[in-house]
Amino acid sequence: MPLSEYEQRVLEQMERALTSDDPRLANTLQSSGRRPVVRYVIAGVGLAVGLLVLVLGAASSNVWLGVVGFAVMFGAVGWAFAFAPRAKRGPGGVVRPDGRVGHRPAGGRTKGASGGPGLMSRLEARWDRRRDQGR
Structure with missing residues (x-):
């Protein structure tokens, strides 16, 4: 019996939470x-x-x-x-704030595993702060 839409959403939310909380464990569980x-x-x-x-x-x-x-x-x-x-990627879909399930953006992840800004954004911000302190 297939899962209902609500059950699929809840399952995907749980997968996303697991992937963001402990990505190594999620990869271990997903590996064959x-x-x-x-x-x-x-x-x-x-x-x-x-x-x-x-x-x-x-x-x-x-x-x-x-x-x-x-x-x-x-x-x-x-x-x-x-x-x-190669390590498998996390869940393929994204649960939107309104509860609908959509596909992952084509441009890839723009945020890190913790949900914060990506590595390049943090490095650029740090560079800007150091440059401004030198003036």
């Missing part, structure tokens, strides 16, 4: 918890093969073979961590 195990296994195999080629190159005094082994090791580790799962 599934790790890309196959990617790490393949990277581990690539790392082992690269190390083997590097040692064989050093043992046979072939510099180019050692360089290839190092490149394979470096590529395997880089590939494993290049596509790390």
Whole structure:
């Protein structure tokens, strides 16, 4: 049975409150918890093969073979961590003061997680205060 509009609004308000109060907890609760195990296994195999080629190159005094082994090791580790799962964003909608639910503004967030002014606004205000004090 789907939620009523009132229940959806209340749920979205609770999500927003949780996200603003403790964003780390909200991200933890929203994450799927599934790790890309196959990617790490393949990277581990690539790392082992690269190390083997590097040692064989050093043992046979072939510099180019050692360089290839190092490149394979470096590529395997880089590939494993290049596509790390990104943190999910908070709720997709915004509850307006009149109670209607709307979409998040296209320009992104203009306020920080605490609901106050954004980082750039605070830095600009601090810069202006310092500049005015110097006069």
